[in-house]
Amino acid sequence: MRAVTPLGHAVFSLALRGAWKREDDADAMASARKPRAEAPPGRGPASPAAAGPAPAPSTGSLEVAAHGGRGPGVAVRRIAVLEHSDPDRHFVASAVREAGHEVIEFSLLRKFAQVLSAGEQFDLLLLALDGSPDVVWSAAKFLRRLAGESTPLLLLMRPEQLLGNKVVTSELADDFVLMPCEDCELVVRVFRVLASRAEAAKEVFCFGRFEFDPVGCTVSIDGHGTRLQPRQFELALFLFRHANRAYSREEIFRAVWGDAGPLGQTRTVDVHMTRLRKLLKMTGTKDVSLVSIRGFGYRLFMNTYPSA
The missing domain is CATH 1.10.10.10 (Winged helix-like DNA-binding domain superfamily/Winged helix DNA-binding domain)
Structure with a gap:
């Protein structure tokens, strides 16, 4: 892993401040992310209207939902979902819940970081981070540091974030999902990441x-x-x-x-x-x-x- 110079830390801090500032501005102006292109049936919601009736908006605090149905032999995992867009977050959370896992939703990076800093533990992090590849890299590194290297991380990325990407996914994440996606693809990716980490962590x-x-x-x-x-x-x-x-x-x-x-x-x-x-x-x-x-x-x- 690359060493980070004091200048790098300064850039890293500025990037996070910028991300938090965008969150504050978005909340103050009551404006969400621009609607994405309409997706075919069975895919992630492209706009609030396409998402249908949504649960009560998240405040960034813990939101633990009842477990959905799951197949025999599937272990229940505690999974955190960070996504500023309410429709997209509800889509991801619903798909993972239907697979039988416990889901904790967060809409704000700052609140999520506070929970991790307090020692809250998760079996998997599903992260949708706003900004350029540099900002995504800094924020993902920051959250991975708080959660611990043993916690798997799956990035939910937009096509434009992959352009000019400096190997964000291979350095900091176990895998990534290009959004919008089909719910079945998301569940499969989650299963693969959890299974891969569990296999690697069997050694005592x-x-x-x-x-x-x-x-x-x-x-x-x-x-x-x-x-x-x-x-x-x-x-x-x-x-x-x-x-x-x-x-x-x-x-x-x-x-x-x-x-x-x-x-x-x-x-x-x-x-x-x-x-x-x-x-x-x-x-x-x-x-x-x-x-x-x-x-x-x-x-x-x-x-x-x-x-x-």
């Missing part, structure tokens, strides 16, 4: 008495599991994988958060390390100790080496 990592399960972001000690926030889980897994080695704060931030970040971001590492140290203390184990190295970084000491 064992380090002495500690067992890491990427699927549920859980850490078990002698069979007693604790679920962590995605970023906390990735940090702990990184340290256990590289036990008994010292790493600087910058190296840890780059490995877990994806880039070097501005100088102030190393404070984020200290905050997460404090939480992890408290968690290790609560377990009562003496096999592992997390030591800070003044002016440099951290080292996780283990009495036993990883068995996997």
Whole structure:
């Protein structure tokens, strides 16, 4: 993954501010996105009129609906849908609900980011992001960082966003859907992404008495599991994988958060390390100790080496 310079972070912040400003302007003016070209029957809605009666407008807060019907053996997943357009969001949410999943709808990027920052976890993110490919890339990277690398991401994109695209989908998303689309295509893409991630996450990592399960972001000690926030889980897994080695704060931030970040971001590492140290203390184990190295970084000491 590419390193992001301070200038890159400034551009990234400006892009997000621009996206949030557009959301505020759209709400203030009560204007939605321009209607898309009319789609054939069975496809996503091209305009509010084509969508038919719609549910109550989303305010950007959690909207959990009852599960629809699902085939035997299909696991229910918790899926977040971010789409500013009410008709398009309702179309996507309805299609996914009919497949038997729990759907949480968001109309605002800012509200969605707040929920992720609070530690809310999802099995899949379905994201429709407004703007140019550069803005989509920045916003998707921002949300992926908040949700954690283990959370799959599927982009809902418009044709014009693919023009001049700098490999947005392969770098940041597991797949993408060109909108408008047929509901059956959307459901198939969702199934494929979930199945692919589940297959890749089947492996459980064992380090002495500690067992890491990427699927549920859980850490078990002698069979007693604790679920962590995605970023906390990735940090702990990184340290256990590289036990008994010292790493600087910058190296840890780059490995877990994806880039070097501005100088102030190393404070984020200290905050997460404090939480992890408290968690290790609560377990009562003496096999592992997390030591800070003044002016440099951290080292996780283990009495036993990883068995996997």
